[in-house]
Amino acid sequence: MAxxxxxxxxxxxxxxxxxxxxxxxxxxxxxxxxxxxxxxLSLALEWxxxxxxxxxxxxxxxxxxxxxxxxxxxxxSAAQSIEELTEIYEELRGRKDSKREIIDRIMEGDWRRGIxxxxxxxxxxxxxxxxxxxxxxxxxxxxxxxxxxxxHDTEKREEEELPRFRQQTFLQNLQREIGPFAKAHHYFMxxxxxxxxxxxxxxxxxxxxxxxxxxxxxxxxxxxxxxAKSVYAxxxxxxxxxxxxxxSSSNQPGTDGKSLQRIVIDAIPKALSRPQARYTLKTxxxxxxxxxxxxxxxxxxxxxxxxxxxxxxxxxxxxxNALDYAESASNxxxxxxxxxxxxxxxxxxxxxxxxxxxxxxxxxxxxxIAEGRFGRPGLECDGHGIERFxxxxxxxxxxxxxxxxxxxxxxxxxxxxxxxxxxxxxxKTSSKxxxxxxxxxxDKTQNDEMDESREANSTWKPDVRILFHGAHVFAGIxxxxxxxxxxxxKMPGWMTGEAGVSIGVxxxxxxxxxxxxxx
Amino acid sequence: MDVLEDAPTTPLxxxxxxxxxxxxxxxxxxxxxxTTLLSDHRVRDRIQRAKTNRSRRAISSEALERVAxxxxxQERRNVENAYRIGAGVTSFKxxxxxxxxxxxxxxxxxxxxVFDAQTKSFGTPYxxxxxxPYGAEGAMRVHKHTVPPHIGIKNVVHKYLPQEGKQxxxxxxxxxxxxxxxxxxxxDSIEGLKVEAxxxxxxxxxxxxxxxxxxxxxxxxxxxxxxxxxIGKDGSIDGVTVREEGANTQKVAGTRRxxxxxxxxxxxxRIEGVIRRLLxxxxx
Numbered sequence: 001m002a003x004x005x006x007x008x009x010x011x012x013x014x015x016x017x018x019x020x021x022x023x024x025x026x027x028x029x030x031x032x033x034x035x036x037x038x039x040x041l042s043l044a045l046e047w048x049x050x051x052x053x054x055x056x057x058x059x060x061x062x063x064x065x066x067x068x069x070x071x072x073x074x075x076x077s078a079a080q081s082i083e084e085l086t087e088i089y090e091e092l093r094g095r096k097d098s099k100r101e102i103i104d105r106i107m108e109g110d111w112r113r114g115i116x117x118x119x120x121x122x123x124x125x126x127x128x129x130x131x132x133x134x135x136x137x138x139x140x141x142x143x144x145x146x147x148x149x150x151x152h153d154t155e156k157r158e159e160e161e162l163p164r165f166r167q168q169t170f171l172q173n174l175q176r177e178i179g180p181f182a183k184a185h186h187y188f189m190x191x192x193x194x195x196x197x198x199x200x201x202x203x204x205x206x207x208x209x210x211x212x213x214x215x216x217x218x219x220x221x222x223x224x225x226x227x228a229k230s231v232y233a234x235x236x237x238x239x240x241x242x243x244x245x246x247x248s249s250s251n252q253p254g255t256d257g258k259s260l261q262r263i264v265i266d267a268i269p270k271a272l273s274r275p276q277a278r279y280t281l282k283t284x285x286x287x288x289x290x291x292x293x294x295x296x297x298x299x300x301x302x303x304x305x306x307x308x309x310x311x312x313x314x315x316x317x318x319x320x321n322a323l324d325y326a327e328s329a330s331n332x333x334x335x336x337x338x339x340x341x342x343x344x345x346x347x348x349x350x351x352x353x354x355x356x357x358x359x360x361x362x363x364x365x366x367x368x369i370a371e372g373r374f375g376r377p378g379l380e381c382d383g384h385g386i387e388r389f390x391x392x393x394x395x396x397x398x399x400x401x402x403x404x405x406x407x408x409x410x411x412x413x414x415x416x417x418x419x420x421x422x423x424x425x426x427x428k429t430s431s432k433x434x435x436x437x438x439x440x441x442x443d444k445t446q447n448d449e450m451d452e453s454r455e456a457n458s459t460w461k462p463d464v465r466i467l468f469h470g471a472h473v474f475a476g477i478x479x480x481x482x483x484x485x486x487x488x489x490k491m492p493g494w495m496t497g498e499a500g501v502s503i504g505v506x507x508x509x510x511x512x513x514x515x516x517x518x519x
Numbered sequence: 520m521d522v523l524e525d526a527p528t529t530p531l532x533x534x535x536x537x538x539x540x541x542x543x544x545x546x547x548x549x550x551x552x553x554t555t556l557l558s559d560h561r562v563r564d565r566i567q568r569a570k571t572n573r574s575r576r577a578i579s580s581e582a583l584e585r586v587a588x589x590x591x592x593q594e595r596r597n598v599e600n601a602y603r604i605g606a607g608v609t610s611f612k613x614x615x616x617x618x619x620x621x622x623x624x625x626x627x628x629x630x631x632x633v634f635d636a637q638t639k640s641f642g643t644p645y646x647x648x649x650x651x652p653y654g655a656e657g658a659m660r661v662h663k664h665t666v667p668p669h670i671g672i673k674n675v676v677h678k679y680l681p682q683e684g685k686q687x688x689x690x691x692x693x694x695x696x697x698x699x700x701x702x703x704x705x706x707d708s709i710e711g712l713k714v715e716a717x718x719x720x721x722x723x724x725x726x727x728x729x730x731x732x733x734x735x736x737x738x739x740x741x742x743x744x745x746x747x748x749x750i751g752k753d754g755s756i757d758g759v760t761v762r763e764e765g766a767n768t769q770k771v772a773g774t775r776r777x778x779x780x781x782x783x784x785x786x787x788x789r790i791e792g793v794i795r796r797l798l799x800x801x802x803x
Binding site: 237241303313315498 | 641665
């Protein structure tokens with residue numbers, strides 16, 4: 001009797017960790033080659049560790065005996081045992097082989113039968129965690145749906161708590177949501193240092209969850225819009241925030257891929273919901289590339305709503321301890337708290353306009369002002385950068401006869417030249433009837449339009465949008481203040497990053513972020 | 520020996536380091552001495568007397584002014600600290616540096632002290648800053664704060680500082696402090712449990728809070744059992760499961776150990792006594 005072919009039945013189940021992708025798969029090669037040499041080696045050793053081994057079995061002599069394959073052709077001989085393999089990779093650390101050779105060894109030697117989905121996921125998340133600026137993260141917030149309902153029931157609201165996050169239950173629920181649309185592979189990773197859990201969902205557009213189907217689809221469809229789509233979600237401990245990144249492992253996903261990723265993101269709050277406690281994700285108007293900056297602004301610490309100059313209170317420097325009676329010790333050490341006070345005294349003094357003399361004293365004063373306004377963050381090296389900061393000014397245009405603008409600039413030194421490499425300010429002015437390119441969070445709502453028509457004619461409100469763009473926008477603005485290009489005293493608060501958003505509307509000189517982050 | 524290995528290599532570097540350390544120590548001593556002296560009421564009386572009949576003394580008036588100024592500052596500091604220690608919640612005024620800030624940038628700061636039992640000192644205080652966006656008579660609103668999100672300041676604000684209706688700043692501050700202190704107490708008790716868990720007869724491998732909110736802790740036993748304990752805000756035990764190590768496939772959860780669960784949740788049902796109850800239970 002001929003052996004029965006294994007059945008492939010369409011199913012809603014998730015893809016198994018141990019399904020293998022063929023070594024010729026481009027995703028695999030790409031994922032591995034992105035890693036640096038040392039991290040590639042430690043990844044291989046991690047695969048061989050006891051906890052991961054069951055999903056990452058390498059090709060050893062035992063397999064060779066079973067296969068009785070023509071091992072003369074193979075470029076690498078199979079290892080005797082896992083222990084030997086571990087030793088080989090430990091040894092490789094000290095040697096000087098190129099990264100290319102190690103990848104070859106992995107793909108054609110020790111894992112010649114293919115890299116499992118679990119291994120691929122480990123490789124990709126390792127890359128994401130090592131290059132924390134490689135993805136663009138959007139900070140979202142889990143909100144209870146009950147909150148949105150018209151009934152402002154304060155007693156019920158009081159009991160609102162953060163959803164409890166349990167990995168296995170969450171994955172089960174998530175799979176139930178995603179399953180009917182695509183086959184997914186889930187991988188969870190925990191980073192104790194950052195106190196986050198990272199979820200990677202890789203989507204495959206295929207009906208079966210067998211290993212064969214996976215190989216077929218990987219071989220058949222290699223068009224530009226196909227391939228696997230992955231979504232990353234970060235769950236920081238003890239917060240209601242979720243950071244989402246629409247990573248794509250192979251190619252730019254087409255519309256199909258985008259909607260699949262959308263499904264995953266929509267599924268996250270549903271998977272966290274319980275009966276009587278349903279959640280939805282809302283934007284918090286913050287996206288940035290670096291995870292640390294998101295953790296500072298939407299994390300579990302104290303700094304969420306106290307950024308900019310207020311950050312001095314997050315880690316109190318001077319006189320924080322109520323048992324500390326020393327008063328005079330800090331005479332010679334300038335702490336940020338001191339500067340804050342100095343700045344406030346300075347503010348009261350009327351000083352001549354900036355930009356005439358560039359002497360040392362002015363520089364010192366500017367520096368002090370900058371420290372007072374920006375506090376501790378806003379330094380280039382702090383790694384808490386926001387790359388893109390977009391605002392719409394919703395105030396009436398200043399009258400021409402008083403001639404004052406919020407930001408006074410030196411006429412002879414355009415900003416780009418002073419700090420060109422660091423940051424670029426793009427100011428775009430268009431009339432209200434002008435063509436809008438794409439809908440944005442900044443666009444006026446109907447309410448805004450109605451308010452405007454009521455107070456029309458008396459003032460002129462151009463649609464001004466400012467886009468700050470650079471490696472670390474607020475460090476750039478701080479530098480401009482220190483150079484005296486931007487008047488640090490008249491500068492509005494939103495330019496210090498106080499609002500903690502990356503997109504928002506400025507009204508009456510204050511940031512009206514479309515978010516509930518600041519209560 | 521270890522210290523020497525860590526120290527910088529060249530003798531010059533070592534010398535610089537030791538001088539730096541000496542400077543720091545001397546500075547500390549100086550501030551300690553000046554604080555003690557200036558806080559002494561007899562010293563203050565003398566300064567006061569010297570100020571009134573200046574002619575007899577040979578001290579320059581400038582120096583005297585400075586000393587008097589310092590003494591006054593120290594006095595203020597002492598009073599402030601006394602309030603901070605005694606009351607736990609203190610307030611101060613802040614000027615918002617933002618030129619467009621509401622209400623002329625007038626901000627009321629509330630400082631909440633929480634005592635940390637491990638370091639035996641007050642930790643960094645939590646701050647809440649309030650302003651009045653609708654004018655001097657309008658309602659207060661939370662402007663900025665440094666309260667971590669797991670505390671749930673939003674709930675306290677909704678209850679005691681609603682935008683419409685009566686606001687009660689005193690109760691707001693008290694309730695917020697209560698939440699913060701409750702959190703600190705949970706953290707402290709888990710730390711206390713950690714110390715107890717080191718006893719060999721407890722048979723525990725580790726005990727720790729799952730995250731900084733200390734609302735849940737994980738206990739692992741030497742025999743492979745894992746317990747998860749849900750902790751209420753006030754430190755009561757809300758729920759507990761103890762399971763044996765799952766089978767190799769990891770998908771199958773181990774059987775539950777009801778005896779241990781009962782021991783953890785029993786008694787007065789508080790986290791402080793968990794280990795003691797487990798020990799009393801004995802063999803399970």
